[in-house]
Amino acid sequence: KTAHLTLDPAFRIGTIDRRLFGSFVEHMGRCVYTGIYEPGHPRADELGLRQDVVELTRELGVTVVRYPGGNFVSNHRWEDGIGSRETRPTRLDLAWRSIETNQFGLGEYMAWVREVGAEPMLAVNLGTRGLAEAVELLEYCNYPGGTQLSDLRVKNGDTDPYGIKLWCLGNEMDGPWQIGHLTAQEYGRRAAETANAMRRLDPTIELVACGSSGRHMPTFGGWEATVLEHCYDLVDYVSMHAYYEEHDGDLDSFLASAVDMDAFIEEVIATADHVKAKLRSRKRLRISFDEWNVWYQSRFPGEAALEWRQAPRLIEDEYSVADAVVVGSYLISLLSHADRVAVGCQAQLVNIIAPIRTEPGGPAWRQPTFYPFAQAAALARGEALRVEPVAPHIDTRAYGPVPAVTAAASYDAESGRIALFAVNRDRTGPLELSVDARAFGPLRTGRHLVLADDDVRATNNLAHPDRVVPRPGDGARLDGGTLTVTLPPTSWNVLELT
Numbered sequence: 001k002t003a004h005l006t007l008d009p010a011f012r013i014g015t016i017d018r019r020l021f022g023s024f025v026e027h028m029g030r031c032v033y034t035g036i037y038e039p040g041h042p043r044a045d046e047l048g049l050r051q052d053v054v055e056l057t058r059e060l061g062v063t064v065v066r067y068p069g070g071n072f073v074s075n076h077r078w079e080d081g082i083g084s085r086e087t088r089p090t091r092l093d094l095a096w097r098s099i100e101t102n103q104f105g106l107g108e109y110m111a112w113v114r115e116v117g118a119e120p121m122l123a124v125n126l127g128t129r130g131l132a133e134a135v136e137l138l139e140y141c142n143y144p145g146g147t148q149l150s151d152l153r154v155k156n157g158d159t160d161p162y163g164i165k166l167w168c169l170g171n172e173m174d175g176p177w178q179i180g181h182l183t184a185q186e187y188g189r190r191a192a193e194t195a196n197a198m199r200r201l202d203p204t205i206e207l208v209a210c211g212s213s214g215r216h217m218p219t220f221g222g223w224e225a226t227v228l229e230h231c232y233d234l235v236d237y238v239s240m241h242a243y244y245e246e247h248d249g250d251l252d253s254f255l256a257s258a259v260d261m262d263a264f265i266e267e268v269i270a271t272a273d274h275v276k277a278k279l280r281s282r283k284r285l286r287i288s289f290d291e292w293n294v295w296y297q298s299r300f301p302g303e304a305a306l307e308w309r310q311a312p313r314l315i316e317d318e319y320s321v322a323d324a325v326v327v328g329s330y331l332i333s334l335l336s337h338a339d340r341v342a343v344g345c346q347a348q349l350v351n352i353i354a355p356i357r358t359e360p361g362g363p364a365w366r367q368p369t370f371y372p373f374a375q376a377a378a379l380a381r382g383e384a385l386r387v388e389p390v391a392p393h394i395d396t397r398a399y400g401p402v403p404a405v406t407a408a409a410s411y412d413a414e415s416g417r418i419a420l421f422a423v424n425r426d427r428t429g430p431l432e433l434s435v436d437a438r439a440f441g442p443l444r445t446g447r448h449l450v451l452a453d454d455d456v457r458a459t460n461n462l463a464h465p466d467r468v469v470p471r472p473g474d475g476a477r478l479d480g481g482t483l484t485v486t487l488p489p490t491s492w493n494v495l496e497l498t
């Protein structure tokens with residue numbers, strides 16, 4: 001079987017925002033406690049930050065980290081997590097029916113996010129709280145000093161303002177599971193008023209309005225339209241969240257699920273642009289895709305079934321090669337919309353549906369899904385290019401006929417580097433991909449790395465942390481300006497060219 005695409009520097013989608021390679025740390029399960037933070041662990045520093053996880057996070061290449069939730073934020077009091085640890089209150093987290101000790105809070109997060117070299121992204125509680133607390137939090141974080149709250153930050157040891165630019169106006173406020181769930185009208189008003197007040201304090205911030213929790217939500221579409229009519233000119237981004245899983249052993253549909261992500265992105269763009277037209281606005285809203293991943297949600301019994309525990313083992317999905325290939329296809333989907341998707345956060349970073357796993361007191365390791373993310377974050381630089389693959393179709397139950405190949409490319413004019421990312425969704429055999437790259441003139445091919453396995457269900461775990469790793473592929477054959485590369489069945493491929 002064969003497939004074809006064209007690489008041309010003139011076929012520009014847009015500049016890739018580095019914040020497309022973000023992640024998410026929520027106070028949920030063991031993401032924070034025994035994930036990034038574990039005092040007494042042999043690799044913890046004096047603050048309790050696990051250095052093995054810091055190292056893996058740097059290797060993953062995350063550029064921005066959203067915090068502290070997620071559903072958690074909608075019942076969270078940010079003041080509980082500042083100041084002396086001995087006096088911090090233990091509270092009930094209603095979102096995940098967990099006991100929150102607040103031993104890790106804002107100051108620890110800022111120290112950690114700086115250590116991993118990422119940009120902070122903070123969510124405010126618009127569930128049980130509102131405008132006043134959001135503005136107070138912003139004052140604590142970003143105001144230099146001389147006011148009660150900024151001086152409190154200084155007293156707590158952080159002399160310099162945090163300078164946090166990216167702020168989420170709540171989380172999934174369309175979801176009936178959200179503590180303080182709102183209608184689109186109610187949320188739109190609350191978001192607009194909060195945005196207005198926060199901007200007055202710090203006009204340099206960027207704000208994310210909550211979009212839908214998923215394309216499947218009954219209010220999807222209408223929610224975005226109503227919310228944005230209230231706050232379009234006051235916000236910079238609308239959020240998107242999407243989780244996918246394999247249903248009933250239907251691997252073909254699962255491998256094709258990025259077509260749903262593509263459609264979702266295009267529908268949100270259409271809705272935002274509709275509001276732009278209606279409001280006669282000159283602003284072109286962008287997207288913060290601040291939760292996306294594979295999540296075997298059907299295995300999760302639901303919050304109501306949880307016992308009150310501290311740092312329980314929640315949704316610690318063990319990912320396979322097939323999951324990693326699917327994650328690769330979502331990264332391709334994000335890159336293919338680089339003109340409108342500015343921020344992306346894979347949910348989450350550690351233990352909770354995460355590329356990094358840890359054991360309390362024990363090691364940390366990379367899930368198979370770690371690799372496509374790390375490779376894309378390292379190599380997708382400069383401009384995203386439209387590549388338009390032409391490939392045979394696979395008939396899927398969920399999405400109908402879907403091309404066997406999905407691909408994205410980037411071109412960094414400064415370094416002359418091109419990176420091509422390609423997924424072969426075909427489980428039955430390899431595909432010969434020919435790439436017309438004549439527009440680039442003479443090229444040299446670099447590494448071809450492949451994530452694939454005879455056993456697509458193979459995983460990494462505590463006993464076998466390196467069972468699945470990327471391996472060198474057959475490489476590309478260059479003939480004139482055309483490259484030919486073999487994509488193994490069910491595979492994620494990265495090809496570097498200069």
Ligand code: AHR
Nearest residue numbers: 026070071072171172347
């Ligand atoms: O990432 C897990 C949860 O999924 C988040 O808390 C919530 O925002 C989403 O529903």
